[in-house]
Amino acid sequence: MTVDVTPAVREFLLAIADDKHLMGQQHAEWIGVTPFLEEDLAFCSIGQDELGHAALLYELLAGDDDAAIDSLAYDRGADDYRSCHLVELATDDWTVAFARHWLFDTADQHRWALVSQSTVSELQDVAARVEREERFHRLHADNMLDVLLADATARDRFVTAVAVLAPLTQGLFEPVAGEAEAVATGVAAGPLAAEWDAFVATIEARIGAVEWGSAPSQAQRTLRSDDWRPLMARMREVIDLDLSATW
Amino acid sequence: MHTYEIFLKKDGRDEYRHAGALDAATDDLAMVMARESYIRRAEGDRLWLVRRDHVIVADPDLIAPNADKPHRHHDGSAVAARRKAMRNEGASS
Numbered sequence: 001m002t003v004d005v006t007p008a009v010r011e012f013l014l015a016i017a018d019d020k021h022l023m024g025q026q027h028a029e030w031i032g033v034t035p036f037l038e039e040d041l042a043f044c045s046i047g048q049d050e051l052g053h054a055a056l057l058y059e060l061l062a063g064d065d066d067a068a069i070d071s072l073a074y075d076r077g078a079d080d081y082r083s084c085h086l087v088e089l090a091t092d093d094w095t096v097a098f099a100r101h102w103l104f105d106t107a108d109q110h111r112w113a114l115v116s117q118s119t120v121s122e123l124q125d126v127a128a129r130v131e132r133e134e135r136f137h138r139l140h141a142d143n144m145l146d147v148l149l150a151d152a153t154a155r156d157r158f159v160t161a162v163a164v165l166a167p168l169t170q171g172l173f174e175p176v177a178g179e180a181e182a183v184a185t186g187v188a189a190g191p192l193a194a195e196w197d198a199f200v201a202t203i204e205a206r207i208g209a210v211e212w213g214s215a216p217s218q219a220q221r222t223l224r225s226d227d228w229r230p231l232m233a234r235m236r237e238v239i240d241l242d243l244s245a246t247w
Numbered sequence: 248m249h250t251y252e253i254f255l256k257k258d259g260r261d262e263y264r265h266a267g268a269l270d271a272a273t274d275d276l277a278m279v280m281a282r283e284s285y286i287r288r289a290e291g292d293r294l295w296l297v298r299r300d301h302v303i304v305a306d307p308d309l310i311a312p313n314a315d316k317p318h319r320h321h322d323g324s325a326v327a328a329r330r331k332a333m334r335n336e337g338a339s340s
Contacts, residue, residue, distance in 0.1 A: 036270070038269045038270060038280040041280070041283055042279065045287050046283070136282065136283075139275075139279055140283070143273065143279050147273060
């Protein structure tokens, strides 16, 4: 299933796909080291879902050819990725990783709602599929938050983790250059940045006022953060052993 | 924190079967964790959680006396052995 879209709309879709791809990878890297077994399985399962969502979008852009999908996911130059710095951030603090899951999936709901009635009908199908799974991601985060926020120590740690992520979270709402055309042609119902206030209201209703700080410099998502290259190196670790290998 | 026993069922085919257990802080969290841990590959389409401390457990002394009542086993092995012996006697005469 491939869609024929303009370069601007392609860039708009790539931003969603790249965020999902890197978020899935980041979650998956917690397998075996989350604080307890149940969360280990749940967090990794959620990460797999995110990778699946990325794959659906890459497939829309690259077609059914697995090699073409892989190439789109792994072989672009740093400048050609459109991920935000929030999903590129390396962390060995599970509270930060969990807070990012909550922030990302809360924002993600707004993002997919904007394309649920897209003029690209295939994107409507992907959005419906994604939402069927994302509601359980949010349920996971919300139920865990109920427990964490009821405990003073856990609450402090969680709120501190959100504060660490708050500036980068603004970068999640930064559009690519192609978003304007995507909105103008009905691929998306509106700009994601217009959802910011509603997003903040959801977050702050849960944990109180957040100092959001300054958004990172992402130049319409064309600049990668320092953590991107090591992350990509980990993702490509096996491929890079032998670039000529046939899989 | 409570321990929950997990039961799964495939609709129309099986009875509920014990799949395992998990620990969780609340019933809601237990349900989410059970979903991600036990049915993410569609191993069942119905899911029960039972808190382990809600299970009514029999005292071993209640059960033990019934372990030594072979006369309550209806597998027919005693009759089969007797008939086999009779057949063998018939063949040798």
